[in-house]
Amino acid sequence: MTRLELFRLKSMWGNFHFDYALSLARGYSGGIISMWDPNVFVKERIWSDINYVFVKGRWIREDLVVYKVNIYAPQSRIDKPNLWNNLSNFMANNIGEYIMFGDWNAVRIANERSGTDFCAIDASNFNDFINANMLHEIPLGGLCYTWRVKGRDTWIERPNFDDMVKTEWAGISSSSNTHITVKLRNLKGKLKSWIAQSRCNEKAQLKSFTDSINDLDSVIDSGQATEAQIESRNALFQQKDDICKFDTLDSLQKARIKWDIEGDENSKFFRCSLKHKRKQQTIQGLMIDGNWVVDPVLVKNKFFDYYSHMFDEE
Template sequence: MKILSLNVRGCRKRRKLLWVKDLCVRNSVMFLGLQETKMVHLDFFRLKTMWGNMTFDFACSLSRGRSGGIVSIWDPSFFCRERIWCDDHYVIVKGRVSGLVDPFFLVNVYGPQDIRDKAHLWDFLVDFRSQHTGSYIMFGDFNEVREEADRFGSHFNHVGASLFNCFIANAGLVELPLANRRYSWMNKTGMKMSSLDRFFVSQEVNLSIPDLSVEAFNRGWSDHIPLFLRVDRKDFGHIPFKVFNSWLYRDGFKDFVDTAWKEHDMNMGLFEKMKRLKRKIKAWVVANRSNDKSRLHLLKERINEIECKMENSCASLEELDERTKSFVEVEEISQLDDLDIQQKSRIKWDIEGDENSQFFHGLVNYQRKHNLIKGIFIDGMWNSNPKEIKDHFFLFLR
């Protein structure tokens, strides 16, 4: 799945159109979002030039006066359109994505300048989201930032940022972080920069396509950089050893590891030692969790017995003190479980409460996206190759 969002202001010169065309053809773009393109009437040939071939479908909101139009273009073999909503500041396309069951809404947004108009647009999008069930990918030039660090050389509007953040929360959207750039817009002199162009996805997309990432291409002729959304699963190889934080808080873990490590033959290779140690730790953890589960069941039953006595006014002081200590022990066991849950992702946990809900899994995937190393700068050049990243980390740490 590949989506490209561009913001090309005043594409009047043919060289700009050719630049966009080359970009689309070279990267086999499945979806193209253009904003601020001066289109008083729809020019089919211009769309073909931007896309690169005749295999496309589109939806647009034409320009009015000095305001630019919005065009969304996609590959019909990948995304099948069902319905379109258009306005001066958005183009919403409902359809079906190949291989997925739920309906998808592609929302191409161009935020207005006036803060009151922005508030009206945010309210409309939240209402639309609540009235139309499905998976949402919302992208474009929102003309607003989320925090002060998103602007450089220009005034930060606290009210506008607060309204924008409330809109994101109320719409149930999650922002996909930009990997290799900090700002998406820059003026001609380079004295002002802002993060105006963004990609947001709903929790449904976060669950069904957890490996989405956003990268930026070269700026070219526009003052906005093209943003590229794609499924990008980085394979850094097998994880040699995983340690959960909860293990470090369990009594006897350090002594168990020391003893298990000393039992290995000194002539054995490091990889084989770690492999055998991993098996022993796994068995130790399983046994401890089983004991915790049994202990938790007994504690809850004992607390219930004492509370029944308290209701009949026949509980002793020792039992009241036992009840208090049991609550403390239950809390300690629950905290160990919570530490494990925070580190797990893409697993359906069989535990109590609402920790197995869709919202919880969405938060875990969100944290996973932000903690994932998508690439690093090597000698000033962005590099996302897993092997080269691992080699660079090895040389640095050595």
């Protein structure tokens, strides 16, 4: 695994304190990866194939031999029984506790299938595999399968997000007969509409702030600016930076994987990062003799005098 790919894993885990096992992508299969905390689980051996990654190790707290099995089952109805048989044979020949998870591409009952046709034969084979190996399904979130809204952090940080969610959820929840998954799906649609409208409003505000700053700059350059106009310009810069912060965070989240792969290529994200860093490092003004000075010439002269005096003393 390359260094860039390790940074990609770090972006998912949050730090470098992890261990992992993987099955590389083959053909149209996207590959499989398992990650864990080495302070909790210590690996001893790995088996991998196109449809699974077995990791044998020791669960430190309980001192148990555990097999963590990450599954990516095939779509083909012919290949699925072969996978169930291979998994069953492995479990029969390797004694220990098993934790199995992943994308099974199979359901146990018709109610779990939504949007596609239910195959009774597939379900029967899947249930036979589960029962034969005495596996127990963990009811995550109180349901067989947990569904959640994938909101981004930048959505949560935007103003009025909490109020919007509370208002929309109150309207959606008024129908007591609607299933929770339908309510969450409706909320997801409301969130998408809200963030799209918020971004349109932010673009309009950004243009308005930029135009106002340009007008004030013209007044300041002519030497006719008042203190109130200078303070207004600084306030507009702050408001503009607040909006630019959301745009930068959005670009970061959308391009994180692309950044890991392409590195320092001349991409939109790379240019946005440089622009944001340059803006952070730009000196907007300087306090000189108790007065806030924004004139670039006076600021440069003050820096020049300060460092000239410092070097003369040395």
